[in-house]
Structure formats: structure tokens, C-alpha cells
Amino acid sequence: GEDVEQSLFLSVREGDSSVINCTYTDSSSTYLYWYKQEPGAGLQLLTYIFSNMDMKQDQRLTVLLNKKDKHLSLRIADTQTGDSAIYFCAEKGYGNKLVFGAGTILRVKS
Amino acid sequence: DAMVIQNPRYQVTQFGKPVTLSCSQTLNHNVMYWYQQKSSQAPKLLFHYYDKDFNNEADTPDNFQSRRPNTSFCFLDIRSPGLGDAAMYLCATSRDPLEFGAQHFGDGTRLSIL
Numbered sequence: 001g002e003d004v005e006q007s008l009f010l011s012v013r014e015g016d017s018s019v020i021n022c023t024y025t026d027s028s029s030t031y032l033y034w035y036k037q038e039p040g041a042g043l044q045l046l047t048y049i050f051s052n053m054d055m056k057q058d059q060r061l062t063v064l065l066n067k068k069d070k071h072l073s074l075r076i077a078d079t080q081t082g083d084s085a086i087y088f089c090a091e092k093g094y095g096n097k098l099v100f101g102a103g104t105i106l107r108v109k110s
Numbered sequence: 111d112a113m114v115i116q117n118p119r120y121q122v123t124q125f126g127k128p129v130t131l132s133c134s135q136t137l138n139h140n141v142m143y144w145y146q147q148k149s150s151q152a153p154k155l156l157f158h159y160y161d162k163d164f165n166n167e168a169d170t171p172d173n174f175q176s177r178r179p180n181t182s183f184c185f186l187d188i189r190s191p192g193l194g195d196a197a198m199y200l201c202a203t204s205r206d207p208l209e210f211g212a213q214h215f216g217d218g219t220r221l222s223i224l
Binding site: 035040045088097 | 152153158212
């Protein structure tokens with residue numbers, strides 16, 4: 001079945017880079033996504049990568065995809081206090097569904 | 111701005127008293143989803159509508175139902191809320207899930223049960 005796993009917590013200093021990791025099981029996933037959730041809010045789509053890509057860069061965000069190992073990472077350069085949130089990795093599962101990981105809490109210390 | 115709007119943001123109801131949560135969208139997306147999210151957990155898909163076709167998840171309790179009277183609106187009905195139903199309920203939409211599949215979320219309704 002489909003399963004997505006993430007580390008639970010990451011703490012970084014303001015200005016450093018953050019790297020959030022994710023592993024997934026469904027090798028047929030066509031798209032993989034990163035969502036951000038701030039306290040009391042819904043999920044905001046940050047970025048995504050198509051499965052035939054190895055890397056995607058979008059301003060401070062870099063997504064790396066290792067299809068062989070089914071490993072996805074999100075790197076946030078120059079991390080700011082406003083980046084503190086929960087980050088969810090998701091894969092496009094069967095049909096219309098997204099399969100989410102449990103989320104990684106990113107804490108940015110000033 | 112085009113968006114997904116959930117009302118109310120906070121809802122308090124009594125144990126066993128029916129409650130309805132609403133979601134509207136201006137994105138004209140085909141698909142609308144309802145998720146339940148408990149503290150420190152991933153969102154759990156309850157059901158979704160693809161146009162008028164209703165798709166229930168196998169493990170969604172019978173207590174939860176949904177209505178989609180038109181493209182823009184979707185409702186979540188909880189017939190007899192129990193204490194375990196206290197959670198954040200998230201509505202999401204997507205345009206072409208068979209291809210891209212990215213979902214756009216509302217800010218959620220936090221449901222408390224007294």
C-alpha cells in the first residue's frame with residue numbers, strides 16, 4: 001500500500017538551511033508535493049516535483065527526488081522565523097487521493 | 111481572489127447534537143474533499159466529490175455524511191458527534207486530479223464537542 005514517512009521535528013537557527021526528508025513507497029507516483037501548515041490554518045501548497053525530475057528549484061526552496069531510493073527532500077535556504085510551521089510531504093496516490101506523511105515540525109530559532 | 115472558504119472557523123456543539131460544516135470555492139474545481147485532522151497528525155481523507163460523484167473512504171464512520179448541491183459548495187454533516195470527533199476539518203479542491211492532482215485547502219473549521 002501507499003505510505004509516506006517523515007522525521008517529526010527539525011530545529012534550525014535563523015539564516016541556516018533546513019532540510020526536511022521524506023520517504024514514500026508507491027513507485028508509480030507521478031507527482032510528489034510539499035505542503036506547509038501554519039498554526040490554525042489549512043495546508044498551503046509550497047512546491048511539487050514530477051517524477052521524471054531529479055531536482056526543482058523555486059526561489060529559496062529546492063526539492064530533490066531520488067526515485068531509486070524513493071526519497072524526497074525539501075531544502076529551505078536562509079531559513080526565516082516565518083518558515084516555522086509543519087511541513088507535509090505527499091504523494092499522488094491511487095485515483096484522486098493524496099497520501100500525506102505525518103508532518104515535520106520546523107522550529108526556527110532567532 | 112479565488113479561494114476555498116470554510117465557515118465557521120470555530121464550531122462548538124454538544125455531544126450527540128448534529129452539526130454541519132460548510133465549504134465554498136471560487137476556483138471552479140471539479141473535485142472537493144473533506145479531511146479530518148487531529149492534533150499532530152496528517153490530514154485523513156473522509157470522502158470526496160468528483161463533480162456529483164460521491165466517493166467515501168472505506169474507514170469513514172457512518173456518522174459522517176456530505177452534500178454537494180452545486181459546484182461551489184460542499185457540506186460535511188456529522189449526525190451524532192462524539193468526543194472523538196473533535197478535530198480540525200479541512201476542505202480542499204482540485205481541478206484535474208487524474209493529472210496534476212494538487213489540492214487547494216481552506217483554513218479549516220475547528221470543531222469542539224462539549
